[in-house]
Amino acid sequence: MQQLISLLVENKPGALMRVAGVLTSRGYNIDSLTVAKTLDPTLSNMTIVVNVESSTHDEELLIKQIKRLVDVVEVVDLTDSQAVTRELALIKVTVSPDMRPALLKEADIFRARVVDAAATSYTLEVTGAGEKLDALIGLLHNYGEVEMIRSGAMAMGRSPKVDHREAFAEASRVSDKVRETVKI
Amino acid sequence: MSSLMSGSQILLESLAREGVEMIFGYPGGVTLPIYDVLYDHPIRHVLVRHEENASFAAEGYARATGRVGVCMATSGPGATNLTTGLVDALMDSIPIVAITGQVPEHLIGRDAFQEADTFGITRAATKHNYLVKQIDEIPQVIHEAFHVAGAGRPGPVLVDITKNVLQGQTSYHPAGVLRPLRGFHVRLDPDNEEIEAALQFLWASERPYIYAGGGVISSAASDELREFAELLEAPLAHTVMGLGALPSNHPNFISMLGMHGSYAANMGITETDALIGLGVRFDDRVTGRLDAFAPKARVLHVDIDPAEINKNRRADLGIVGDVKQVLRKLNTRLRETKESLGTHNRQKRAVWRARIEGWKREHPFAEVYDDNEIKPQYLMKKLDEASGGEAIVSVDVGQHQMWAAQYIRFNRPRLWVNSGGLGAMGFGLPAAMGAQFGNPGKLVMAVVGDGGFMMSLPELATISSHKLPVKIIVMNNGWLGMVRQWQELFYNGRYSEVAMDAFPNCELLAAAFGIRGRSVDNPAELKTGLAEALAEPGPFLLNVNVTREENVYPMVPAGGAVNEMILGPPKPVAVGD
Numbered sequence: 001m002q003q004l005i006s007l008l009v010e011n012k013p014g015a016l017m018r019v020a021g022v023l024t025s026r027g028y029n030i031d032s033l034t035v036a037k038t039l040d041p042t043l044s045n046m047t048i049v050v051n052v053e054s055s056t057h058d059e060e061l062l063i064k065q066i067k068r069l070v071d072v073v074e075v076v077d078l079t080d081s082q083a084v085t086r087e088l089a090l091i092k093v094t095v096s097p098d099m100r101p102a103l104l105k106e107a108d109i110f111r112a113r114v115v116d117a118a119a120t121s122y123t124l125e126v127t128g129a130g131e132k133l134d135a136l137i138g139l140l141h142n143y144g145e146v147e148m149i150r151s152g153a154m155a156m157g158r159s160p161k162v163d164h165r166e167a168f169a170e171a172s173r174v175s176d177k178v179r180e181t182v183k184i
Numbered sequence: 185m186s187s188l189m190s191g192s193q194i195l196l197e198s199l200a201r202e203g204v205e206m207i208f209g210y211p212g213g214v215t216l217p218i219y220d221v222l223y224d225h226p227i228r229h230v231l232v233r234h235e236e237n238a239s240f241a242a243e244g245y246a247r248a249t250g251r252v253g254v255c256m257a258t259s260g261p262g263a264t265n266l267t268t269g270l271v272d273a274l275m276d277s278i279p280i281v282a283i284t285g286q287v288p289e290h291l292i293g294r295d296a297f298q299e300a301d302t303f304g305i306t307r308a309a310t311k312h313n314y315l316v317k318q319i320d321e322i323p324q325v326i327h328e329a330f331h332v333a334g335a336g337r338p339g340p341v342l343v344d345i346t347k348n349v350l351q352g353q354t355s356y357h358p359a360g361v362l363r364p365l366r367g368f369h370v371r372l373d374p375d376n377e378e379i380e381a382a383l384q385f386l387w388a389s390e391r392p393y394i395y396a397g398g399g400v401i402s403s404a405a406s407d408e409l410r411e412f413a414e415l416l417e418a419p420l421a422h423t424v425m426g427l428g429a430l431p432s433n434h435p436n437f438i439s440m441l442g443m444h445g446s447y448a449a450n451m452g453i454t455e456t457d458a459l460i461g462l463g464v465r466f467d468d469r470v471t472g473r474l475d476a477f478a479p480k481a482r483v484l485h486v487d488i489d490p491a492e493i494n495k496n497r498r499a500d501l502g503i504v505g506d507v508k509q510v511l512r513k514l515n516t517r518l519r520e521t522k523e524s525l526g527t528h529n530r531q532k533r534a535v536w537r538a539r540i541e542g543w544k545r546e547h548p549f550a551e552v553y554d555d556n557e558i559k560p561q562y563l564m565k566k567l568d569e570a571s572g573g574e575a576i577v578s579v580d581v582g583q584h585q586m587w588a589a590q591y592i593r594f595n596r597p598r599l600w601v602n603s604g605g606l607g608a609m610g611f612g613l614p615a616a617m618g619a620q621f622g623n624p625g626k627l628v629m630a631v632v633g634d635g636g637f638m639m640s641l642p643e644l645a646t647i648s649s650h651k652l653p654v655k656i657i658v659m660n661n662g663w664l665g666m667v668r669q670w671q672e673l674f675y676n677g678r679y680s681e682v683a684m685d686a687f688p689n690c691e692l693l694a695a696a697f698g699i700r701g702r703s704v705d706n707p708a709e710l711k712t713g714l715a716e717a718l719a720e721p722g723p724f725l726l727n728v729n730v731t732r733e734e735n736v737y738p739m740v741p742a743g744g745a746v747n748e749m750i751l752g753p754p755k756p757v758a759v760g761d
Contacts, residue, residue, distance in 0.1 A: 014303060021307050064491035070312040070332055073367040
């Protein structure tokens with residue numbers, strides 16, 4: 001089974017090595033790992049997707065082992081949560097001239113943007129959940145040769161304390177105010 | 185102090201502020217600036233003869249004193265040689281701090297002379313490690329290192345410092361308050377609900393069994409453990425790391441458990457209905473085949489490391505906390521309820537203790553004696569007599585280690601020093617040095633095999649130059665005995681590369697290092713030889729030639745069920761059978 005883990009780590013040399021090291025030394029296989037600094041530049045956020053054998057005694061075990069690291073400030077298991085998960089993919093497809101309009105239509109359905117157009121290929125940029133990317137890539141194989149780079153998942157937990165409708169209303173009120181001030 | 189100090193001076197000042205009295209180390213190119221300051225510094229430096237032994241000696245010091253041990257080495261090979269001791273300390277949760285020099289910052293990554301990625305290499309060998317490239321970081325990092333090494337589940341911490349930092353100058357500001365470690369939290373105290381749940385668990389048990397390990401010693405919980413065992417009137421077995429936490433002559437003590445544990449200890453595990461694991465990690469050498477380990481038991485597991493709970497065996501009740509704090513609270517509640525809740529299964533628990541006693545009588549560790557040759561078990565009996573439960577016994581790894589664990593008794597914790605988890609040969613002698621340096625005036629015996637002794641041979645020079653009164657007892661059977669035992673039992677007796685030929689003449693060897701030594705071959709000689717060793721005010725090397733092919737029993741074959749022990753050598757088969 002795949003486990004989705006979000007970490008807050010000290011933004012220090014070696015932090016990535018330590019986390020990756022726990023995973024490898026405990027025999028886990030990393031599917032994807034993304035890392036970048038947070039609003040607080042002394043901290044980084046990591047999202048890890050890891051393959052976990054379901055036979056383990058304790059689904060929390062990996063989390064606890066990562067938590068032991070001195071540089072790891074916080075670990076959250078987002079596997080079964082309602083987290084927002086996104087992934088970015090760059091996809092280069094070779095495509096014959098007669099198929100180009102159809103491809104663009106398909107890309108549009110997935111809200112993929114063309115970031116590079118060449119005589120024999122398009123390069124698309126698309127974001128979304130992993131399954132959406134898989135679906136698009138599957139379709140693009142019908143057009144020609146596909147070359148692809150994926151970022152791996154990044155995830156953000158939804159805060160359970162926030163009422164989403166309330167938050168949305170508040171956000172629109174703020175943007176209304178902004179609009180008033182700048183007189184759009 | 186506003187005058188300028190060098191990085192090396194600041195380093196040693198920071199170590200002194202941590203109460204460091206002694207460093208086990210070996211100098212080299214990039215640590216020259218440190219050694220220049222050490223030249224007339226109050227911190228004592230013990231020059232070992234190999235860096236691996238510096239880390240083992242620091243461990244021996246830490247294990248025998250309870251304080252943080254410190255070792256030091258230069259960059260590259262110095263640092264890589266330390267690594268075995270670091271992993272050993274990690275496996276056994278021993279607090280040590282290792283200081284290593286690193287090539288100057290401008291040479292890092294250039295494959296400079298004696299450059300190695302110490303920070304990367306020791307990532308998996310330490311609880312935490314540092315690479316210091318800023319001189320102002322030294323005080324904070326050193327104090328943090330000691331804090332991390334000792335707090336919670338203890339372990340090794342390495343601080344790698346570049347030569348330019350060691351040579352640099354700055355004004356020294358003591359670290360003062362430790363900056364908060366956002367990611368390092370230790371839970372010490374259990375909450376009351378957990379204690380009440382544990383109380384119910386304990387009093388509901390009919391056949392309770394305490395399985396206590398090194399965590400009890402780390403948390404200095406011997407008194408609490410004794411009271412707990414007595415209140416619950418429960419039998420107790422120790423892991424190889426726990427020996428001495430409960431005195432070996434305590435009536436509730438069974439023995440060591442596991443692969444070479446006693447029949448009673450392993451039968452007890454198999455029959456208990458309430459297994460109480462205290463500061464233990466359900467190691468495979470204890471559990472054997474996991475699904476056959478304590479099959480009838482519910483498990484209460486107390487450990488300071490949350491990642492140990494449910495790692496190998498699911499706990500019905502897991503309590504994260506310091507064993508000492510947990511036992512204190514539990515003991516209070518046990519005392520308060522002993523005459524109410526405690527009466528419930530009292531009769532059944534008495535029957536259970538009688539069963540354990542029965543197993544003890546049925547198959548005690550064998551009494552083996554021969555007039556003409558020294559049986560290894562007999563040697564351990566004699567060492568036990570010599571110790572009287574009070575000597576520090578530092579052992580190596582293998583057959584002698586298991587016999588020592590079976591036969592030598594300990595009246596208190598921190599007398600038994602051994603490489604439990606990693607099983608590092610060559611550990612015993614340097615660890616004995618560290619233990620002796622930390623306990624001057626105390627009887628320290630390095631009980632080692634002939635194989636491990638050869639690995640730590642150069643340390644005879646350290647022992648000699650300090651006139652360190654360690655008694656080195658070599659149990660010499662001419663083999664790598666434990667490997668030979670497995671080859672005999674599981675590889676059709678094909679003894680492949682286990683003969684330790686060309687063992688040196690021990691009188692000559694000792695004399696060559698300027699210490700006294702003797703070899704003995706039979707029980708009568710052993711008696712006088714041991715007396716001579718103990719009477720000698722300085723170091724003594726006693727080589728004890730024992731029966732060559734003798735096996736450690738009981739034995740649970742690797743991956744077997746703990747109650748399926750090989751209790752002794754196969755009986756001779758009668759002709760015609």
